[in-house]
Amino acid sequence: MQLTGEQLIGYQVVRGKGRELLAMNPHDQQAISTPVFTCATGDLVDQACELAEHAFDPFRATDPETRARFLEAIADGIMGLGSTLIERAHLETGLPVARLEGERGRTAGQLRLFATVLRQGRWQTATFDSALPERQPLPRPDLRMCKIPLGPVAVFGASNFPLAFSVAGGDTASALAAGCPVVVKAHRAHLGTSELVGRVIQEASKRLELPEGTFSLVAGDGSDVGQQLVSHPAIKAVGFTGSRAGGLALMRTAAARPEPIPVYAEMSSINPVFLLPGALANRAGSIATAFVDALVMGAGQFCTNPGVVLAVEGPDLDAFLARAGVHLSEKAAQTMLTSGIHSAYAQGISRISDEPGIEAVASGQLDSGINQAQGQLYQTAFANVATNAGLLEEVFGPAAIVIRCQNVEEMLAFAQSIEGQLTATLHLENQDLKIAQGLVQAMEKKAGRILINGFPTGVEVCDTMVHGGAFPATSDSRTTSVGSTAIERFLRPVCYQNFPDILLPAALKQDNPLNLWRQVDGKPLAPSR
Structure with missing residues (x-):
């Protein structure tokens, strides 16, 4: 062609x-x-x-x-x-x-x-x-x-x-x-x-x-x-x-x-990832590796890219960061889609780097070629994020911030205050289920898809998928x-009252020419053939 x-x-x-x-x-x-x-x-x-x-x-x-x-x-x-x-x-x-x-x-x-x-x-x-012509009073x-x-x-x-x-x-x-x-x-x-x-x-x-x-x-x-x-x-x-x-x-x-x-x-979405204490204690290294793989996939140019990670301070979080830093340093730079996207990415990471309280954890491999995106990982304390909403603005590309929380209450406070998201992810073990209940309840009101023990990049096309969320992830959280x-999204309901059969749309004709499942007087009715 x-x-x-x-x-x-x-x-x-x-x-x-x-x-x-x-x-x-x-x-x-x-x-x-x-x-x-x-x-x-x-x-x-x-x-x-x-x-x-x-x-x-x-x-x-x-x-x-x-x-x-x-x-x-x-x-x-x-x-x-x-x-x-x-x-x-x-x-x-x-x-x-x-x-x-x-x-x-x-x-x-x-x-x-x-x-x-x-x-x-x-x-x-x-x-x-x-x-119901005989119904009384009307x-x-x-x-x-x-x-x-x-x-x-x-x-x-x-x-x-x-x-x-x-x-x-x-x-x-x-x-x-x-x-x-x-x-x-x-x-x-x-x-x-x-x-x-x-x-x-x-x-x-x-x-x-x-x-x-x-x-x-x-x-x-x-x-x-x-x-x-x-x-x-x-x-x-x-x-x-x-x-x-x-x-x-x-x-x-x-x-x-x-x-x-x-x-x-x-x-717009930063797709928060919550690392609960039990999961971090048991799987810090493997979670870190999978996280970095998701972060740099496609040069981070996914609307479901995991841009923020939250975990409680301690040696398990240190282990996660150490492994994530090593793995990211092994990742090659990748070509971004356009010079405009690359420029916006460069401005985004520059803005983050200049913020007080932000510490660089690791970078991917540097490439001097045109439009090359180098992966970036930062960390900061929850207190900094709580007073600086700009840190949570989406940076389209392979960059993420790890937020160090003093306790799980700060993780929950974050979930309750964050803007709408396409996704939210929880990594947990059985001992984390009680903590997870509050996070799930909070993120149900914000995100269109909530994941357990995975990462949000990769959106299955099927009957159950929801790729949406509260504003600003989408303009209409119902879709x-x-x-x-x-x-x-592209349909609207119409009611037809006392219509002769010849004027009805095919879906509503008495003999069911489209052979549809239909609801009749509150009960599902299978097609006759």
Whole structure:
């Protein structure tokens, strides 16, 4: 598949009229000469949104099987790109080939997961309350409820996952599954990768004769295209993964519209790790090794990177720090995704290093190459953190702070006062269970996923996964951007009262043409065949 640097507007391939862009190779910070990309101008963004608006009714009217086959065709097409996709993504991101191959499999897997969700049908929540005409003092009408799609969705590709959280990532997959057309803004850090995947979606849409406007891909540099996209009246929801500043800017734009819309933004998290006394006494060395491995994985460019560790002062914590320091010193520097991310990382560790009361524990191996991230581990006393909230700001990259607590009460105080998080982790033994109860209770109110005796890097794509959390981890703590329930972000319930069968959506028709499990008068009812 040949790259052209053009915008994908519905079924069309259009040369943008905005300024020219070249993709960059983060290994050497050299421009990739071909192709030359161009920014979308306002007319193209409008065209993409208007096509999505016109596509909405016919696309939401497609049956679940058609949309399931669409998602599977996208998954097959992505896998069919083979080395072309992997080589381009490696060139644009610096991520290792093995990592990208795994991410490609995850991307195809989550598309197929939503195909399964569509065929199962429970996402529609078909529910019946039968008419009770003889009820006194008032009869009850026939009431039926199911969920329908919100409307066209704007999706923003993420820098750190060029496949799984980008053009055909979880936001796009779940929105398309719900019946929502999607307009994606390609991330500046992987323009060619985005075009390759976008062309797969465009081709699948054409082949299955879906309405034009079911999918579009626009590119831009800076915030103009994204702001226009979120402001457009045709867009009814937004999926975003990125920085807190970026997410908040989109939220403000969405809230200021004449018709405010939801922004499902995954933004900022330091993912605290609590080392309870029994676990630290029994496994300090092995926990330290696993922690450092998680810390530097992917140059620390994961939203679930463990950025803060808490433990009680003593020789067991000293042993943990000693082992973690040795293991980190053996870790090579890694290329970060962009020069901007690398610069922000350098500023972040400089800020931490300059704070009073912060002590450097160890560093990874130094590399003088371009955009190389050296792992960093610091320690400080709980009292310093309690009076300096700036120490708990996310540093995107392989850096972490160990907080030395005087007792478990300080660990609990931290858990109760911290901002919302994507994850929280507890390392414990049986003797720690009583302490753990209070920490779990505190972190349930803050985190979307709580782990025992593990590390949060690595997010399983499945029915039970929650990749969310209280603000600022996400903009809406009731939702997840990973897992089958991500589809619920792009649906809303509608009740149908005293409807003739012919006017009901298929999920609620009397003869159950979609063969769904449905709830009837408070009881689950299996399909008849």
